[in-house]
Amino acid sequence: MSEHLKAAPVDRKIFTPGVIILLILMANGLFFGLKRFLFGLGAVTNLDNYYPWGIWITIDVASGVALAAGGFTTAALVEIFHREHYHALLRPALLTAMLGYTFVALGVLIDLGRFYNIWHPIVPSMWSGHSALFEVGMCVMAYVTVLYVEFIPVVTERFRNRVNWPGLLSRFNAFTEWVLKILDNTFVRVMFLFTITGVVLSCMHQSSLGTLMVLTPTKMNSLWWTPVLPLLFLLSAFSVGYPMVIVESMIASSSFKRKPEMELLSPLARIIPFLLGIYFAAKVIDWVDRSQLGRLFNGSTASNMCLVEFGLGVVLPLVMLLIPGIRRSPAGLFSAALLIVLGVVFNRINVFLTAFQPPYAEKVYFPSIGEISVTLGMVAALIFIYRLLVTLFPIIPTHVQKEKSHVPA
Amino acid sequence: MSVNRRQFIRNAAIAGAGSTVGMVAVRAGEDAIQPSPDAMGVLTDLTQCIGCRKCEWACNQEPSNDFRENKPMSAFEDQSVFQTHRRHSSDSLTVVNRFEGSDGKPVYVKSQCMHCVDPACLSACLVTAFKKEANGAVSYDSWRCMGCRYCLVACPFQVPSYEYLDPLTPRVRKCTLCFRERTSRGSVPACVEICPVQCMTYGKRSDLIRMARARIANYPDRYISHIYGEHEMGGTSWMYLSGEPFENLGFQTLPDEAPPRLVEGIQHSIFRYFISPILLFGLLSATMWNFKDAGSGGTSHE
Numbered sequence: 081m082s083e084h085l086k087a088a089p090v091d092r093k094i095f096t097p098g099v100i101i102l103l104i105l106m107a108n109g110l111f112f113g114l115k116r117f118l119f120g121l122g123a124v125t126n127l128d129n130y131y132p133w134g135i136w137i138t139i140d141v142a143s144g145v146a147l148a149a150g151g152f153t154t155a156a157l158v159e160i161f162h163r164e165h166y167h168a169l170l171r172p173a174l175l176t177a178m179l180g181y182t183f184v185a186l187g188v189l190i191d192l193g194r195f196y197n198i199w200h201p202i203v204p205s206m207w208s209g210h211s212a213l214f215e216v217g218m219c220v221m222a223y224v225t226v227l228y229v230e231f232i233p234v235v236t237e238r239f240r241n242r243v244n245w246p247g248l249l250s251r252f253n254a255f256t257e258w259v260l261k262i263l264d265n266t267f268v269r270v271m272f273l274f275t276i277t278g279v280v281l282s283c284m285h286q287s288s289l290g291t292l293m294v295l296t297p298t299k300m301n302s303l304w305w306t307p308v309l310p311l312l313f314l315l316s317a318f319s320v321g322y323p324m325v326i327v328e329s330m331i332a333s334s335s336f337k338r339k340p341e342m343e344l345l346s347p348l349a350r351i352i353p354f355l356l357g358i359y360f361a362a363k364v365i366d367w368v369d370r371s372q373l374g375r376l377f378n379g380s381t382a383s384n385m386c387l388v389e390f391g392l393g394v395v396l397p398l399v400m401l402l403i404p405g406i407r408r409s410p411a412g413l414f415s416a417a418l419l420i421v422l423g424v425v426f427n428r429i430n431v432f433l434t435a436f437q438p439p440y441a442e443k444v445y446f447p448s449i450g451e452i453s454v455t456l457g458m459v460a461a462l463i464f465i466y467r468l469l470v471t472l473f474p475i476i477p478t479h480v481q482k483e484k485s486h487v488p489a
Numbered sequence: 490m491s492v493n494r495r496q497f498i499r500n501a502a503i504a505g506a507g508s509t510v511g512m513v514a515v516r517a518g519e520d521a522i523q524p525s526p527d528a529m530g531v532l533t534d535l536t537q538c539i540g541c542r543k544c545e546w547a548c549n550q551e552p553s554n555d556f557r558e559n560k561p562m563s564a565f566e567d568q569s570v571f572q573t574h575r576r577h578s579s580d581s582l583t584v585v586n587r588f589e590g591s592d593g594k595p596v597y598v599k600s601q602c603m604h605c606v607d608p609a610c611l612s613a614c615l616v617t618a619f620k621k622e623a624n625g626a627v628s629y630d631s632w633r634c635m636g637c638r639y640c641l642v643a644c645p646f647q648v649p650s651y652e653y654l655d656p657l658t659p660r661v662r663k664c665t666l667c668f669r670e671r672t673s674r675g676s677v678p679a680c681v682e683i684c685p686v687q688c689m690t691y692g693k694r695s696d697l698i699r700m701a702r703a704r705i706a707n708y709p710d711r712y713i714s715h716i717y718g719e720h721e722m723g724g725t726s727w728m729y730l731s732g733e734p735f736e737n738l739g740f741q742t743l744p745d746e747a748p749p750r751l752v753e754g755i756q757h758s759i760f761r762y763f764i765s766p767i768l769l770f771g772l773l774s775a776t777m778w779n780f781k782d783a784g785s786g787g788t789s790h791e
Contacts, residue, residue: 122653129578129650132638160773162780193636193651193659197616200635206616210753213639214615215760276773280766288756295609295643295752298722298743307751310759439647439741440576 085168085344087474089238090336094471098335102460109457112450113190121193124450130438131445133191135429139455140187142289142428144180145220146317147421150328151177151227152282153321157351159275168477169344171234172332173325175466175475178227183462185224190454212291219285226278229267236264238473286317293431303375303386304435306366315362319355320424322348323397323417330414332476335467340410341477349407349417356398356420363390385426385434393423519754521723521747522607528625529672530694530726531681532701533599535738536711537688540571540585540597544680544689548583548601551679553669555660556580574739577601579652582664583680588738596731598738599680599689602627602648602664603718604726605747610640610649610663612749618661622673625694625726626666634661645722645743666726694726701730723747 116124127134154173157163189195200206201217208214243256267274290313297305306312326345333340367373376383397419406412433445447455470476546565549556558580571587583601590596608627611619618633619640636659641649652659667678676682677691690697698719705712717735718728721743729735736742759765 116656118656120652120654120656120659123656125653127638127651127653129576129641130647132641132651156773160777160780162777162782188637191637193638193653193655194634195636197633197635200616200633203616206633208615208617209760210612210749210756211615211639212752212756213613213637215756217615272777276770276777279773280769283769284760284766287759291752291755292639292642294755295613295748296645297748297751298645298741299642307755310755436642440574440739 085341085477087168087171087234087476088478089472089474090470090476090478092336092471094468099464099467102464105460106457106464109454109460112453113457115450116190116454117195121191124448124454126445126448126451128445130441131433131436133432133436134445135433135447135451135455136187136191138429138432139425140458141184141191142432143425144184144187145286145289146313146320146424146428147324148177148180148184149282149286149317149321150324151180151321152279153318154325155230155275156279159272160279166344166348168341169325169329169348171475172329172470172477173321174227174230175234175469176324176328178224178231179462179466179469181220181224181227183458184220187458212288212295215288216285216292219281219288223278223281223285226274226281229274230271230278232263232267233271234473234475236260236268240264282317283314287311287314289313290431293435296436299436299438301382301435301437302370303367303372303382304431306370308362308366309431312359312362312366315355315359316424316427319352319359320420322352322355323420326413326417327421330410330417332470336476340414342408342410342413344477345413346407349401349413352417352420353398353401356394356401360394360398363394382434385430389423389426389430392419393426394420397423519750519757521750524606524625524694524724524726525623526695527623528606528694528726529692530604530625530697530728531666531678532690532692532697533727533729534688534690534704535596535598535729535731535733537686538585538597538599539686539688540568540587540595541685542566542570542585543683543685544599545581545583545585547679547683548664549581551667551670553665553667553671553679554582571595577648577650577663579650579660579662582662586739588733590733591737596733596738598740600739601680601727602666603646603722604664604666605646605722606725607723607747607749609643609645609722609748612753613639613643615639622668624666624668624672626668626672627663628665628668629661629663631658631660636661643748645748646725646741694728697728701728704730720745723750 112124121127125134125136150173154166154170158166158170189198192198201208201214202221240257240260243253243260244250245252245256287310290309290311293300293305294307294309326349329345330340367376376386397416400406400412400416400419406416542565546560546562548554549560549565574586575581575584577584577600583599585597585599588596588598604625604627606625608619608621611621611627615637616633616635618630620628620630622628636651638651638661640661641651649661649663651661666672671678672691681689681691690700692700698716701716701719705714705716711732712730713732713734715735716728716730717740718725723746729740731738
């Protein structure tokens with residue numbers, strides 16, 4: 081049988097009105113970013129001694145890590161469970177994870193008071209095995225490396241046997257070919273080791289991100305504080321991976337004026353209710369076990385935020401995705417997947433900010449214009465680089481031959 | 490094949506459920522850390538404090554504390570500051586607040602780092618910038634610090650503050666127990682030394698507790714029967730005696746368990762000898778091998 085879907089560089093112009101908007105957002109974010117490095121965190125952010133973590137940690141880092149879960153969940157599905165008909169979704173998912181984690185690192189960098197010490201956790205004399213943040217930091221560093229290694233085949237596929245440096249650089253053509261060949265023959269052969277390592281590292285730090293807040297039982301709303309936060313973070317990362325792949329694939333299709341890959345996305349969506357169902361059950365069992373159900377319905381702001389997070393981000397999409405008609409309809413599938421994605425982002429914001437109730441605080445944290453600008457700028461830059469890379473490299477699946485694919489739906 | 494695979498999935502599910510149960514079972518956490526027999530501490534008797542703020546001045550002058558600006562004594566004589574509740578900040582590591590006692594008389598409360606027996610800031614820090622010194626002081630090394638501020642998030646007493654307006658070398662700021670220049674050499678903290686009414690006693694933590702119990706026993710009308718810091722959050726080096734219920738004086742009512750025991754219990758049970766990651770790696774490798782024919786089966790392409 082002929083191959084029905086093959087990754088290929090997208091043949092579209094780079095500069096469109098949407099891209100101009102991205103560039104404006106990036107410039108605006110860059111301005112506030114520079115201001116932060118010149119005049120300090122206090123000059124740009126609303127952070128204080130009570131709320132030391134704002135949206136740069138909550139959205140750029142914590143939500144960024146969660147939403148990059150599409151990378152390891154898809155890698156596990158395709159490479160470990162050998163569901164190879166989903167292969168076409170793997171490269172976009174890995175690219176999102178690679179860029180996502182790169183921007184997580186940038187988000188950490190801009191938030192660190194002494195950003196130039198970001199390498200300290202790798203120094204053995206400073207190792208701190210008891211700190212959950214140490215575990216997160218080490219795993220994220222290792223996983224970023226793994227993701228870049230996993231991207232190597234895309235680069236070698238694009239350039240091997242067609243290296244053509246311009247002008248004087250052309251004398252390096254043979255050398256570059258040789259490097260690509262070495263990369264192909266080494267990394268690509270042992271890629272399965274990197275794939276498994278990537279999944280293990282992801283499970284480790286996705287859960288440890290939840291462990292971070294277990295340290296503050298007296299400073300957190302008990303709707304969210306639970307000793308099983310690491311388990312809840314891991315389960316929510318499992319359940320947001322495929323929705324993220326779906327949302328991203330459908331946005332890319334629409335942006336590049338193509339038909340959505342429903343023949344892949346609908347069957348993929350069948351897996352989500354299992355994963356989301358486990359998360360749903362874990363949340364409910366935890367609330368019942370800690371006798372929090374009454375608090376959930378007491379009408380306070382926190383309980384309402386929690387109900388919105390759980391109702392719109394978990395229950396509603398869970399019900400929607402159990403209905404085959406919704407899984408097959410592009411609008412229905414997109415809405416359900418987007419609800420899950422936004423639900424997980426909202427959960428991270430709630431855990432790190434809404435639930436956080438520091439004693440003696442006089443006012444509640446709300447992000448400043450500068451913080452919002454930097455976050456928007458980072459998201460814009462991520463989308464822009466994604467767009468740039470899919471036009472340069474074979475990442476997005478393209479119908480090589482028009483033919484109905486034979487995937488069990 | 491399919492029977493084997495079903496078997497395999499069942500085994501994998503059992504393994505997964507088992508590790509989940511294991512994770513939940515760490516709830517009890519680890520055993521509490523006990524203060525070392527040599528640990529020192531300070532006992533503050535709130536019934537004696539007169540609110541003169543000399544301790545704030547002495548703290549500001551103390552070389553151990555590396556203040557960027559040493560202020561004159563006159564800066565600390567203003568009594569109007571008592572109209573608002575103040576907290577420690579990057580340029581004041583200790584503050585005195587005034588509360589109204591039940592008899593209408595003012596009660597002054599000095600606050601600073603409690604120097605926990607089992608400090609959350611130390612447990613949080615990913616680059617070991619905090620250290621529990623032999624005398625009980627929790628010290629901070631700005632050279633190691635990355636500035637992630639997880640210590641500020643973690644502290645249950647809401648003590649550390651940060652130099653947010655310093656673009657290059659911001660520091661976490663908190664009381665040092667005058668470790669570098671004083672208590673490491675056997676002398677007493679600057680605030681304890683300057684106090685004109687000697688409302689603070691620096692000494693062995695175990696002796697201080699004995700002393701506090703004796704005062705409560707000898708003057709039951711003067712003190713409430715609670716040594717704040719003896720057990721709170723696993724115990725603190727700095728402890729308080731009061732004639733007023735502590736919750737009326739800006740103190741939080743806190744549990745006895747130190748949160749680091751719970752977190753480190755989770756971390757250690759998952760990561761001891763890298764057992765869980767190695768098991769997971771093995772499980773995934775086995776899955777990868779077990780399913781390797783699945784993709785080329787009838788259901789997919791090629």
